[in-house]
Amino acid sequence: MKLLRHGPKGQERPALLDADGHVRDLSGVIPDLRADMLTPEGLAPLRALDPRSLPRIEQPGRMAPPWSGMGKFICVGLNYADHAAESGLPVPAEPVLFTKHVSTVVGCNDPVVLPQGSVKTDWEVELGVVIGRKARYVSEADALAHVAGYCVVNDVSEREYQLERGGTWDKGKGCDTFGPIGPWLVTADEVADPQALGMWLEVNGHRYQNGSTRTMVFGVAHLVSYISRFMTLYPGDLISTGTPPGVGMGQKPNSIYLKQGDKMTLGIDGLGQQAQTVHAWDPALIDG
Template structure:
């Protein structure tokens, strides 16, 4: 199943994507896509709901982030062997973990704000894992039992803030709108192999990234298990799993986003995003 959240920012409602691609209002069954409602068993029960019985939602409605109540937005760095090579970095012996502020989360088609003082705002399409139930000290074999589903993530990065301003990566990853999420939360049954998904990203119609999750160094199940050894993972937490090659900083010469640029990105089966970059006020 594919779930969405639609409506004005801060007032989104839950929705279901029917077989025709239309959105149906789910607010008569759940209050939002958060907490207990995204437990894998709870999502499975919604399969018994006849989409035709749900109110149709206008196609003009704004789409919000596909999950609410995110407490942690956890990112994995240098998790594609071919991306590490393009940046001249060595593949790490254990996953690189950093946090993106939850205030960076935005809808998949909202404007992307280039922050004040930015000269190196960069793009990164990534597979997102949405946690559906509390996970703590889980094994790799059981890790997927704790996953609600998957989504498309744009892990926008300001490279100068990230690597040239001292300290940790977080401040280069957490600017407002630097975490477009969705459009869909896609349940696990529709993603039989998360390690066989194509990811792509275009800027102004030009393909920049065209990769596959096959080249991830640390796979989905491993990452959920690994992270759960250090912190409990809670329903609504997002894990952004790294990006394939083709980012702006890896180009010769490097290329970065500027106001007016249009960024389109997506993952096979998980939906696409479209943002227009503009300068933050």
């Protein structure tokens, strides 16, 4: 299934995308698509539906984050060897973990708003892994059974805040609007191999990133198992698994960073596409 939510902020409605690419209304079946509904038991009633029996939505409008109530947004740094190289950093011996605040989460086409004084905001297309079963000290062999599905993530990052202002990476990763996700949550049964997905990102029509999840240093199963040693994962938690090379910071001879009016488009095979316009600081675009 391809599950989604649409509508203005605070008025989101659940829906699914049928096999013909039509959006079908789920609001007569469930009031919302919540994190606690992403368990096998919670998804089972939706799997049993005939999508053709659901009302068709001709113009869904704003694509919202695909589910509500995310508890944790966990990210993996330097998980592609060639991205580590362009960052001038060694390939890690163990996964590098950091968090994005859940307040970063926006819909896949919502505005990305530059923080006040930002001069080094960057892009990162990433595979998002959505947890569907409580996971604590799970084995790598069992890890994928704890995954509800997958989605596209843009791990927007302010590099000056992240790398030049001390402390952890979180300052550069956690700004409002820095976590576009969606357009859909694609359930795990529709992704035959999460390590065989092409991914790309363009800015103003120029393709900067063109990679594949097959070149991850640590694959999805390893990451779910590894992270579950350090924290309990719950349904609706999101793991963003790292980015291939081609970020703005790594451009030669000079880094390139986002500015007002830039347009990002990005996608992952089978998981859909995103498109965001970059805006100067405007709290109305965050709160509205």
